[in-house]
Amino acid sequence: MKERAVxxxxxxxxxxxxxxxxxxxxxxxxxxxxxxxxxxxIFAELEEEEQRTLLEHMDPSTSADVLEELxxxxxxxxxxxxxxxxxxxxxxxxxxxxxxxxxxxLDPDQRLRILAELEDPEEVRPLxxxxxxxxxxxxxxxxxxxxxxxxxxxxLEAVRRLAPSADPDNIFYLYVVDRxxxxxxxxxxxxxxxxxxxxxxxxxxxxDVISVTSDVDREEVAxxxxxxxxxxLPVVDEQGRLIGIITSDDIIxxxxxxxxxxxxxLGGSQPLDRPYLDxxxxxxxxxxxxxxxxxxxxASLTGTVLRMxxxxxxxxxELTYFIPLLIGxxxxxxxxxxxxxxxxxxxxxxxxxxxxxVVWHELRVGLILGAIMAGVGVIRAMTWGIPLPVAQxxxxxxxxxxxxxxxxxxxxxxxxxxxGIDPAVVSGPFMSxxxxxxxxxxxxxxxRLILGL
Amino acid sequence: MKERAVxxxxxxxxxxxxxxxxxxxxxxxxxxxxxxxxxxxIFAELEEEEQRTLLEHMDPSTSADVLEELxxxxxxxxxxxxxxxxxxxxxxxxxxxxxxxxxxxLDPDQRLRILAELEDPEEVRPLxxxxxxxxxxxxxxxxxxxxxxxxxxxxLEAVRRLAPSADPDNIFYLYVVDRxxxxxxxxxxxxxxxxxxxxxxxxxxxxDVISVTSDVDREEVAxxxxxxxxxxLPVVDEQGRLIGIITSDDIIxxxxxxxxxxxxxLGGSQPLDRPYLDxxxxxxxxxxxxxxxxxxxxASLTGTVLRMxxxxxxxxxELTYFIPLLIGxxxxxxxxxxxxxxxxxxxxxxxxxxxxxVVWHELRVGLILGAIMAGVGVIRAMTWGIPLPVAQxxxxxxxxxxxxxxxxxxxxxxxxxxxGIDPAVVSGPFMSxxxxxxxxxxxxxxxRLILGL
Numbered sequence: 077m078k079e080r081a082v083x084x085x086x087x088x089x090x091x092x093x094x095x096x097x098x099x100x101x102x103x104x105x106x107x108x109x110x111x112x113x114x115x116x117x118i119f120a121e122l123e124e125e126e127q128r129t130l131l132e133h134m135d136p137s138t139s140a141d142v143l144e145e146l147x148x149x150x151x152x153x154x155x156x157x158x159x160x161x162x163x164x165x166x167x168x169x170x171x172x173x174x175x176x177x178x179x180x181x182l183d184p185d186q187r188l189r190i191l192a193e194l195e196d197p198e199e200v201r202p203l204x205x206x207x208x209x210x211x212x213x214x215x216x217x218x219x220x221x222x223x224x225x226x227x228x229x230x231x232l233e234a235v236r237r238l239a240p241s242a243d244p245d246n247i248f249y250l251y252v253v254d255r256x257x258x259x260x261x262x263x264x265x266x267x268x269x270x271x272x273x274x275x276x277x278x279x280x281x282x283x284d285v286i287s288v289t290s291d292v293d294r295e296e297v298a299x300x301x302x303x304x305x306x307x308x309l310p311v312v313d314e315q316g317r318l319i320g321i322i323t324s325d326d327i328i329x330x331x332x333x334x335x336x337x338x339x340x341x342l343g344g345s346q347p348l349d350r351p352y353l354d355x356x357x358x359x360x361x362x363x364x365x366x367x368x369x370x371x372x373x374x375a376s377l378t379g380t381v382l383r384m385x386x387x388x389x390x391x392x393x394e395l396t397y398f399i400p401l402l403i404g405x406x407x408x409x410x411x412x413x414x415x416x417x418x419x420x421x422x423x424x425x426x427x428x429x430x431x432x433x434v435v436w437h438e439l440r441v442g443l444i445l446g447a448i449m450a451g452v453g454v455i456r457a458m459t460w461g462i463p464l465p466v467a468q469x470x471x472x473x474x475x476x477x478x479x480x481x482x483x484x485x486x487x488x489x490x491x492x493x494x495x496g497i498d499p500a501v502v503s504g505p506f507m508s509x510x511x512x513x514x515x516x517x518x519x520x521x522x523x524r525l526i527l528g529l
Numbered sequence: 530m531k532e533r534a535v536x537x538x539x540x541x542x543x544x545x546x547x548x549x550x551x552x553x554x555x556x557x558x559x560x561x562x563x564x565x566x567x568x569x570x571i572f573a574e575l576e577e578e579e580q581r582t583l584l585e586h587m588d589p590s591t592s593a594d595v596l597e598e599l600x601x602x603x604x605x606x607x608x609x610x611x612x613x614x615x616x617x618x619x620x621x622x623x624x625x626x627x628x629x630x631x632x633x634x635l636d637p638d639q640r641l642r643i644l645a646e647l648e649d650p651e652e653v654r655p656l657x658x659x660x661x662x663x664x665x666x667x668x669x670x671x672x673x674x675x676x677x678x679x680x681x682x683x684x685l686e687a688v689r690r691l692a693p694s695a696d697p698d699n700i701f702y703l704y705v706v707d708r709x710x711x712x713x714x715x716x717x718x719x720x721x722x723x724x725x726x727x728x729x730x731x732x733x734x735x736x737d738v739i740s741v742t743s744d745v746d747r748e749e750v751a752x753x754x755x756x757x758x759x760x761x762l763p764v765v766d767e768q769g770r771l772i773g774i775i776t777s778d779d780i781i782x783x784x785x786x787x788x789x790x791x792x793x794x795l796g797g798s799q800p801l802d803r804p805y806l807d808x809x810x811x812x813x814x815x816x817x818x819x820x821x822x823x824x825x826x827x828a829s830l831t832g833t834v835l836r837m838x839x840x841x842x843x844x845x846x847e848l849t850y851f852i853p854l855l856i857g858x859x860x861x862x863x864x865x866x867x868x869x870x871x872x873x874x875x876x877x878x879x880x881x882x883x884x885x886x887v888v889w890h891e892l893r894v895g896l897i898l899g900a901i902m903a904g905v906g907v908i909r910a911m912t913w914g915i916p917l918p919v920a921q922x923x924x925x926x927x928x929x930x931x932x933x934x935x936x937x938x939x940x941x942x943x944x945x946x947x948x949g950i951d952p953a954v955v956s957g958p959f960m961s962x963x964x965x966x967x968x969x970x971x972x973x974x975x976x977r978l979i980l981g982l
Contacts, residue, residue, distance in 0.1 A: 111739075113756035236723050247719055248701040248760070265718040266700055270689050286564075302785060303566035305778035307701075307760060324777045325758040331781055332755060335788030336872045342795060343868020344861050352873040353886060357893040364865045364894070365901055371861050372902060376909055378853035383913075390846055393839065399849075400831035400856055400965050407860075408797050408824050408958045412817045415796020419789045420805040433806060440810040441817070448818055449825060456829055460836075505861045508961075512853050 080114075088118050095126050104133035116145030120351065128157045131166070140169035143178060147350045148208070152181035160186070164193045167200075173216045173320075176203035202319070211297050212290030214330070215311045215320030221253045222277055224260055229273035235265070249308050249321075252281045257317040259287055259310055287312045290319065294330050299424055301327045338422060341498065342415065344371070344505035371505050377513035378403075385520040388527070394466050395523055398457075399516065402470070406477040406515035407508035409445060410485035413438050414507050417489045418499045428494050434486050442482035446475035469523040476522065477515040484511060533567075541571050548579050557586035569598030573804065581610045584619070593622035596631060600803045601661070605634035613639070617646045620653075626669045626773075629656035655772070664750050665743030667783070668764045668773030674706045675730055677713055682726035688718070702761050702774075705734045710770040712740055712763055740765045743772060747783050752877055754780045791875060794951065795868065797824070797958035824958050830966035831856075838973040841980070847919050848976055851910075852969065855923065859930040859968035860961035862898060863938035866891050867960050870942045871952045881947050887939050895935035899928035922976040929975065930968040937964060 087106060094103035107115055107130065119127055119142050131139045131154065143151045143166060155163055155178060167175050167190055179187045179200065187204075191197050199217050206212025220238060222231050235247065250268070252261040261281030271280045287310045288297060301309060301324055311320040337347040346363040348355045355363075382389065389395055417434065420426045426434060450471040457467035485507050489499035540559060547556035560568055560583065572580055572595055584592045584607065596604045596619060608616055608631060620628050620643055632640045632653065640657075644650050652670050659665025673691060675684050688700065703721070705714040714734030724733045740763045741750060754762060754777055764773040790800040799816040801808050808816075835842065842848055870887065873879045879887060903924040910920035938960050942952035 111757055113758065117756075232722060235719065248717075264701075265722065266688065269685060269718065269722070298781070301778070302781050303570075304564050305566065307776075307778060323760075324781065325754070325760060327781055328751070328755050328777065328784060331784045331788070332876055335784070335791075336876065338788075339792060339795065339868050339872045342792065343864045343866075345865040345869060348869065351878045352869055353879060353883060353890065357890060357897070360869075360890070360894045361897045361901075364862075365898060368858065368861055368865070368898060368902060369905060372854070372858055372905060372909075375854045375857045378857070379850040379909075379913065382850045382853075386846065389849060390843070393843055396842060396849060396852075397832040397835045399852060400835075400969060401825070401828045403853055403857075404828045404831070404962055404965050405821065405825055407961065408821055409817075411796045411958055412798040412821070413796075415792050416798060416801070416805055416813075419792045423785055423789060425804045426806060430806060437806065437810060437813070441813045444810070444814045445818060445821060448814075449821060452822060452825060456825075456832075460832065505864055508860065509857060512857050516853060 084114055084118060088121055091118065091130075092122070092126070095129060100129050100133045104130055104135075104138075108135060108138050112141035112145050115142050119146065120354070124154070124157065127154055131158060132162055136162075136165040137169040139166045144170055144174040147354075148177055148181060149349045150351075150354060151178055155182065160189065161193075164190050168195050171216055172199040172203055172218060173214065175200045176206075177208055177213065180204060180208070206290055209294050210290060211288045211292040211294065211309075211311050211322060212320070214294055214297060214322045214326050215290070216323070217320050219251065219310075219318075219321045220247055221251050221257070221318055222263075224252045224254060224276070224278040224281065226277050227273065228268055228271045228275050228277070228280070231263070231277060232268055232273075235268075251285070251310050251318055251321070252277050253318050256315075259285060259312050259316060259318040261285060262310075285310065287316075287318075289314065295334055295422075297322060298327050298330045298334065302331075302423075334422075338418065338498075338500040341500035342418065344368070367505065371509045374506070374509045375512060378516050381513060381516045381520065384517075385524070388520060388524055392463075392466060392523070392527065394462050395469070395520070397460070397462075398453075398466075398470050399519070401453075402473055402477055402519050403512045403515045405449060405474065406481040406511045409442070409478045410481035410507045410511045413441070413482040413485035414489055417486050421489060421493055421499055428490060431487070431490050434490065435483060438482045438486040439479065442479040443475070445482070446478035449478060450474045465527050466523070469519070469526045472526065473515075473519040473522045476518050477511075480514065480518065481511045484514075537567055537571060541574055544571065544583075545575070545579070548582060553582050553586045557583055557588075557591075561588060561591050565594035565598050568595050572599065573807070577607070577610065580607055584611060585615055589615075589618040590622040592619045593627075597623055597627040600807075601630055601634060602802045603804075603807060604631055608635065613642065614646075617643050621648050624669055625652040625656055625671060626667065628653045629659075630661055630666070633657060633661070659743055662747050663743060664741045664745040664747065664762075664764050664775060665773070667747055667750060667775045667779050668743070669776070670773050672704065672763075672771075672774045673700055674704050674710070674771055675716075677705045677707060677729070677731040677734065679730050680726065681721055681724045681728050681730070681733070684716070684730060685721055685726075688721075704738070704763050704771055704774070705730050706771050709768075712738060712765050712769060712771040714738060715763075738763065740769075740771075742767065748787055748875075750775060751780050751783045751787065755784075787875075791871065791951075791953040794953035795871065797821070820958065824962045827959070827962045828965060831969050834966055834969045834973065837970075838977070841973060841977055845916075845919060845976070845980065847915050848922070848973070850913070850915075851923050851972070854906075855926055855930055855972050856965045856968045858902060858927065859934040859964045862895065862931045863934035863960050863964045866894070866935040866938035867942055870939045874942060874946055874952055881943060884940070884943050887943065888936060891935045891939040892932065895932040896928070898935070899931035902931060903927045918980050919976070922972070922979045925979065926968075926972040926975045929971050930964075933967065933971060934964045937967075 091103045091106055194200060203217060222234060249262050249264050251259055252263065254260050261283040262285045263277060263281045267280055286304055290311050307324045309322045310318055311322060313319050340347045344367045348363060453474045454467050454471045457470055488507055492499040544556045544559055647653060656670060675687060701718055703716050704712055705716065707713050714736040715738045716730060716734045720733055739757055743764050760777050762775045763771055764775060766772050793800045797820045801816060906927045907920050907924045910923055941960055945952040
C-alpha cells in the first residue's frame with residue numbers, strides 16, 4: 077500500500093493548490109472517487125476553511141462519507157460551519173447511525189430543523205435515543221427483516237427489491253422475524269442461494285441467534301463479536317423485537333478506540349476526544365492536569381514519610397542515595413503487574429472471582445523478582461562502598477517493596493473493577509504514587525530496625 | 530447475555546462431575562452444541578487431564594473448534610497430549626489457516642506425519658510458509674475464485690456447487706481472477722442475486738479491489754481493515770495472483786492481541802504468550818525480570834546524582850523531602866505524554882514527519898502544566914514551613930522537570946519508532962527511569978544555583 081500513500085500525498089498537494097486558486101469545483105471533483113477512509117485522511121491534513129469549501133462543493137454523498145469517517149467531535153465542528161441546507165443534504169446521505177451521532181452533537185434547535193427536512197426522518201429519529209457508547213448507538217436501522225413463512229424464492233425477491241443504494245455489507249445475514257417483529261432466526265445469503273426455492277425460511281433458518289439489547293455497552297458488544305467470531309449482530313428491544321443490526325467493521329473501530337482510551341488512562345490522562353494533533357494544547361492540559369494535581373497531593377505523602385525519618389536520614393546520608401532507586405523499582409514492578417491485570421480484565425480473561433488466584437500468582441512472582449533484585453542491590457551497594465548494614469537494609473527493603481508492589485498492582489485494578497470504576501483510570505500513575513509513599517515507609521522502617529536506630 | 534453465563538457455569542459443573550464419574554462420552558455430548566467461543570471458555574476452566582479426555586471423546590469437528598479458539602501455545606500443549614490419530618482427525622476438521630498455525634507449533638517430525646495423513650494436505654501445506662504475524666498467517670485458502678468471463682448464472686451455480694461445509698462467512702464477497710489467477714475484481718453475493726443472469730462478471734464486478742501481499746504485517750492488515758471498513762481482504766502473491774482471503778472476525782482478535790501486547794509492554798513486561806492465569810509464575814518472572822534489572826541499573830544513576838550533591842543535601846535536609854515528589858511528578862507528566870504518543874503512533878495518527886509539531890504541542894502543554902504545578906508546589910512547601918529559597922527551588926524545578934518530561938516522553942516513542950523498535954517497549958518504565966535521574970539533576974542543580982551554594 078506504499079505507492080498508494082505517494083498518490084494520496086500528490087493528490088493532497090494538488091487539491092490544496094486548486095483551492096488556493098479558487099478552483100473549488102475541480103478540487104472537489106478530484107476527491108469523488110476516493111475510498112471514504114482515504115478521503116478522511118486527506119481531510120485531516122487540510123485547514124478548516126479548506127474543509128468547509130470542499131464539503132460545500134462535493135457531491136453530498138461524498139461529503140457524507142467524510143463526516144462518517146471523521147472522529148465525532150471533529151465532524152460536528154465541521155458541520156456547524158456549513159450552511160444548513162448543505163448540511164441537511166449531506167445528513168440525508170449518511171448512514172442512519174452515523175447521522176444520529178452527528179445530530180446529537182449539534183444544538184437541539186438545529187437538530188430538530190434538520191430532522192424535519194430529511195427525506196426519511198424515521199430512519200434516524202429512533203436512533204437519537206441511544207447513547208453513543210451503547211449497542212443502540214452502534215446499530216443501523218438499514219437492514220432487511222424477513223418473515224418466517226416466506227419461501228426462499230420470496231426472500232430472494234425481497235433482496236432484489238431493496239433499494240440499489242443499500243449497503244451490501246449489511247445484508248449478508250438476513251434476519252427472520254415473526255408477525256410481531258420478534259427475532260426468531262437467521263439465514264445467510266449463501267443459504268438462500270443454495271436452498272430449494274419453495275423451502276420456507278422457518279425450515280432452513282438457524283434459530284439459535286445471538287443478539288443483544290440496545291442498552292448493552294459497546295465494550296461488551298465487542299467482546300461478543302470476538303467470542304462468537306461474528307460478522308454482524310442483531311439488536312432487539314426488551315420484548316425481543318428486532319430493531320437494528322451492528323456490523324463488524326464498526327466493531328474494529330470500537331476495539332481500537334477502547335484500547336486507545338485504556339492506554340491514555342493508564343498513562344494518567346483522560347482520553348482525548350479527537351486525534352492528538354487536532355486537540356488544542358489547552359484541551360490536552362485540561363485532560364491531564366486533574367490527575368497530575370491529585371497525584372501531586374498523594375505524592376506529598378512521601379515528604380511526610382521522609383520528615384518522619386529525619387533523624388535516620390541525617391545520620392546515614394547513604395540511605396538517601398537509594399530512595400529514588402527503591403521507589404522507582406517498586407513502581408516498575410507494580411506497573412508490570414497492573415498492566416497485565418488491567419488487560420486481562422479488559423479482554424475478560426479474569427474477573428473478581430479470580431482474586432485469590434491472582435494474588436497467589438503475584439506473590440510468587442514478587443518473591444522471586446524481589447530475591448533477584450535484592451542480590452543485584454547488594455552488589456550495587458558494595459561497589460558504592462556503602463556500609464554493610466545499609467546494604468542489608470536496601471536488600472531486605474527491595475524484597476518487601478517488590479512483593480508489596482506486585483500485589484497492590486494486581487489488587488488495585490480488581491478492586492476498581494468491583495466498585496465500577498474503569499480499572500485503567502485508577503491504576504497507572506495512581507499505583508506508582510501509592511507505591512512510592514508506602515515503599516518509602518517500608519524502606520526507612522526496615523533501615524530503622526536493621527540499623528538499630 | 531447474563532443468563533447465558535449462568536447456563537455455562539451450570540454446564541461446566543455438570544461436565545466436571547460426569548468426568549469424575551468416568552462418563553466421558555456423556556460429558557462430551559453435552560458440549561457438542563455450544564458455540565466455539567463458549568466451548569473454549571469452558572475448556573479454559575478445566576484441568577489439562579479433563580481437556581484431553583474430552584477432546585478424545587468429542588466429535589473431531591467439535592474438538593477442532595476448541596483448538597481453533599484457544600491461544601496458540603495452549604492449543605499446541607493440548608495437541609501434544611493427544612494420540613496421533615485423534616489429533617489427525619481433528620486437524621482434518623480445522624480451518625486451513627488454524628491447522629497450519631497448530632502444525633507449526635508441533636515438532637517437525639510429528640508435523641510431517643500428520644500432514645501426510647490429512648485428507649487434503651494441499652489446503653494446509655502452502656500456509657506453513659507464512660509467519661503467524663503476517664497476512665499469509667491470517668489468511669484462509671478456503672475461498673471461491675470466479676473467472677471474469679463467467680456469467681452471473683454460472684457464478685451462482687459455482688456457489689451452489691461448493692461443499693456444504695464451506696464457511697458462509699468466507700463467501701460473502703467473491704473474488705474474480707483472470708486466466709492466470711491474477712485478482713481483477715470483486716462481486717458480492719448481493720450483486721450476483723440482483724444482476725441479470727446472463728451478465729458477465731467482468732461487466733458487473735468492482736475492479737478497484739484492495740488487496741495485500743502475504744508478507745504484510747498483521748498490524749498493517751488491521752489498519753487496512755479499519756481504514757476501508759472491510760469485511761474481508763484478499764491476499765495476493767508477488768505477481769498479483771489470489772492466494773487467500775482474510776475475514777474481519779480474525780481481525781478483531783488481532784486488534785485485541787496487539788493492544789494487549791502494547792499495554793503489557795507499556796507496563797514494562799514482555800507480552801505473555803498465553804492468558805495470564807495459565808502462565809506459570811516462573812514464566813511471568815522471565816517476562817518481567819529483564820526490564821526490571823535493566824531499569825534498576827539505569828535507576829542507579831539517581832544514586833550517582835545524589836552523591837554529586839552530597840554537600841547541598843546535608844546542609845539543607847529539607848531538599849530531600851521533595852525528591853520523590855518531584856521525580857514522581859516528572860514521571861507522571863512523562864507517562865501522560867508517552868501514552869498519548871504511543872497510541873497515536875499505533876493507530877497511525879502521527880508519524881515521524883510530525884515530530885516538530887508534536888514537540889511544539891508538548892512544550893506548550895508542559896509549560897502550562899509546569900506553571901500550575903509550581904503554584905501548587907509553593908503552597909505545599911509553605912504549609913510545611915520550608916525556607917523560601919528552598920520553596921523557590923522546588924517551584925522552578927517543577928516547571929523545568931515537567932517541561933523536560935513531557936518533551937522527552939513525546940520524543941522517545943518517536944525515536945524508537947524511527948529506529949524500528951516497538952515504541953511501547955522502550956517507553957513506559959524506561960521513560961520514567963530516565964526522567965527520574967535527569968529530573969533529580971535538574972532539581973538539585975536548580976537548588977544549587979538558587980541557594981547560591
